[in-house]
Amino acid sequence: MTSETVSTRPPAESPAPGAPASPRSERRVPLGRGGAIYDLVVTIGFATPWTAAAALGSMHAVHVALGLPGSPPPVLGPFELMLTAMMGTAVAMWALARIRYPFASLIAIDTVGRVAFSTWMVTALVAGASPVIVVFLVPEAIWAVLQAIGVKRAVR
Numbered sequence: 034m035t036s037e038t039v040s041t042r043p044p045a046e047s048p049a050p051g052a053p054a055s056p057r058s059e060r061r062v063p064l065g066r067g068g069a070i071y072d073l074v075v076t077i078g079f080a081t082p083w084t085a086a087a088a089l090g091s092m093h094a095v096h097v098a099l100g101l102p103g104s105p106p107p108v109l110g111p112f113e114l115m116l117t118a119m120m121g122t123a124v125a126m127w128a129l130a131r132i133r134y135p136f137a138s139l140i141a142i143d144t145v146g147r148v149a150f151s152t153w154m155v156t157a158l159v160a161g162a163s164p165v166i167v168v169f170l171v172p173e174a175i176w177a178v179l180q181a182i183g184v185k186r187a188v189r
Contacts, residue, residue: 057188058138064183065140068147068176069131072124075169079121082114089117096163103163137187140180147177 078088089106096105109117131139154170 058136058141060137060187061135062137062140062180062183062187063135064179065135065137065143066132068140068143068180069128069135071172071176073128073132075172076121076124076128079117080125081121082111082118085109085114085117085121092163092165096165101164103158103161105163106165137184140187141184144177144180144184147173147180151177 077084079085086109089109092106093108095101096103127143131143151170151173154166154173158164158166158170
């Protein structure tokens with residue numbers, strides 16, 4: 034009877050002639066796993082229409098209770114909740130992939146995404162959205178910087 038080993042790594046493409054056996058893009062970025070865990074914790078509440086409605090309702094209540102300026106998070110209809118849940122599900126799945134495979138290539142892509150998300154949050158704030166967004170903006174920007182540093186170190 035023979036024993037087979039099951040690899041936990043995804044299948045690798047054949048390296049190009051002259052390419053190193055372990056490309057820098059497959060080096061692990063420990064901070065990338067941390068950012069992915071943060072994303073999973075923060076976005077899992079937006080992964081279903083029911084939990085997204087509750088999360089947005091809580092954000093609305095905080096906005097009103099603190100008397101914050103700007104427009105409070107709205108109560109969403111079924112179509113908007115579906116889109117919110119789809120986004121929450123996609124981010125949660127992406128987080129699980131980065132927890133499992135925190136490769137420099139994936140963390141680099143995520144870092145660009147964090148910059149985009151941060152830009153959209155600043156755009157919303159400038160347009161008059163609730164300052165409750167800052168609770169998401171600050172960690173998003175911090176993780177973008179930390180991951181960029183981690184990717185730079187990994188690919189040296």
